[in-house]
Amino acid sequence: MGGIYLHIPYCRQACHYCNFHFSTTLKSMPELVQALTRELSLRQSYLQEPVATIYLGGGTPSLLADEQLALLLAKIRALFTVDAEAEITLEANPEDVSAERAVMWRRLGFNRISLGVQSFDDRVLPLLNRAHSSRQAIEAVHLLAVAGFDNISIDLIYGIPGQDSRQWQRNLEQALALPVRHLSCYALTIEERTAWGHWQRQGRLKAVSEATYEAEYHTMCAMLAQAGFEHYEVSNFARPGYRSRHNQAYWHGAPYLGAGPGAHSYNGSSRQANITNNAIYIRQLSRGLVPATTEHLNKEQQYYEYLLTGLRTDRGIDLSLLEHTFGMAVQPHEAFLKRCVEQGLAKRQNDKFVLTESGWLLADSIIVELMNDKK
Numbered sequence: 001m002g003g004i005y006l007h008i009p010y011c012r013q014a015c016h017y018c019n020f021h022f023s024t025t026l027k028s029m030p031e032l033v034q035a036l037t038r039e040l041s042l043r044q045s046y047l048q049e050p051v052a053t054i055y056l057g058g059g060t061p062s063l064l065a066d067e068q069l070a071l072l073l074a075k076i077r078a079l080f081t082v083d084a085e086a087e088i089t090l091e092a093n094p095e096d097v098s099a100e101r102a103v104m105w106r107r108l109g110f111n112r113i114s115l116g117v118q119s120f121d122d123r124v125l126p127l128l129n130r131a132h133s134s135r136q137a138i139e140a141v142h143l144l145a146v147a148g149f150d151n152i153s154i155d156l157i158y159g160i161p162g163q164d165s166r167q168w169q170r171n172l173e174q175a176l177a178l179p180v181r182h183l184s185c186y187a188l189t190i191e192e193r194t195a196w197g198h199w200q201r202q203g204r205l206k207a208v209s210e211a212t213y214e215a216e217y218h219t220m221c222a223m224l225a226q227a228g229f230e231h232y233e234v235s236n237f238a239r240p241g242y243r244s245r246h247n248q249a250y251w252h253g254a255p256y257l258g259a260g261p262g263a264h265s266y267n268g269s270s271r272q273a274n275i276t277n278n279a280i281y282i283r284q285l286s287r288g289l290v291p292a293t294t295e296h297l298n299k300e301q302q303y304y305e306y307l308l309t310g311l312r313t314d315r316g317i318d319l320s321l322l323e324h325t326f327g328m329a330v331q332p333h334e335a336f337l338k339r340c341v342e343q344g345l346a347k348r349q350n351d352k353f354v355l356t357e358s359g360w361l362l363a364d365s366i367i368v369e370l371m372n373d374k375k
């Protein structure tokens with residue numbers, strides 16, 4: 001089974017922490033939708049498998065008019081074999097949700113909404129430069145639920161300068177009081193090419209300490225476990241049966257087609273990256289060209305991908321696969337793996353090696369260790 005991702009690179013305003021590809025000039029949106037349909041047609045043969053998941057992300061896909069969303073879904077259905085039970089996700093921002101729109105999104109075939117809440121604190125939201133209030137976010141979740149969305153996910157951010165641990169806890173309490181089945185909680189990283197990166201360089205903003213990150217992470221793990229959520233990836237939690245099928249397919253190495261500026265595609269042996277420039281993307285597609293670069297993954301890169309995706313999820317890695325597929329001898333790593341288990345960073349069951357919640361905090365350095373050992 002495969003997946004389709006459409007990148008909608010437009011946002012109402014730039015969040016101060018965000019380094020995704022987006023534009024706040026919405027003028028070219030109709031042309032971009034046309035370009036997306038052309039790209040899907042041109043790349044129909046990229047995905048041979050039936051489509052199990054469709055994900056409209058961004059940017060802010062909920063900025064698209066209902067007719068534009070309908071057009072994109074119709075194009076996908078016309079070109080690909082979409083599974084009858086496919087998971088079809090729309091990323092939405094709270095300020096775009098209304099009772100009418102929620103009902104329409106359901107009618108169009110979306111069955112999962114990923115809502116960009118980030119915080120329920122009205123003192124923190126302006127710091128992030130979000131375009132919605134806490135009340136709007138709460139109302140949005142209720143409107144979606146009333147419209148029949150059973151599978152609602154919300155995004156939250158922790159480790160925000162100016163937000164103390166008690167406020168973070170209140171955010172989680174608020175999330176748990178809502179009918180949401182899935183939570184994506186990201187640790188804030190201050191990226192260089194963002195407003196916050198700029199302020200950090202000027203000394204106007206200071207990242208929170210590692211100890212604060214860790215404390216907020218552990219608070220989150222404990223509260224969500226207590227509420228019955230499964231922690232299945234370092235940043236993702238779901239009620240049983242509500243894990244994101246789209247993201248899991250990425251992490252399990254399933255093929256996917258990504259269309260739109262900045263989107264990536266993967267077919268098992270190579271990765272394609274579309275240009276991150278809306279104007280050039282639209283122009284090239286109008287000439288029948290897909291502006292993308294292709295990278296063929298060598299064994300070492302495939303090995304890295306396997307470690308990266310496996311060790312960040314509760315699936316873990318299969319040590320026998322490391323030997324048979326990637327040609328890596330496990331024996332020299334035994335002492336290191338044993339140490340991880342003794343320190344409570346991992347669990348080992350025969351050939352399966354899975355990081356614990358504490359281990360996930362150190363996933364990057366554990367991967368580096370295993371990569372270095374290979375050289």
Ligand code: SF4
Nearest residue numbers: 011014015018058059
């Ligand atoms: S966080 Fe989302 S809404 Fe904000 S600028 Fe980034 S993509 Fe746009």
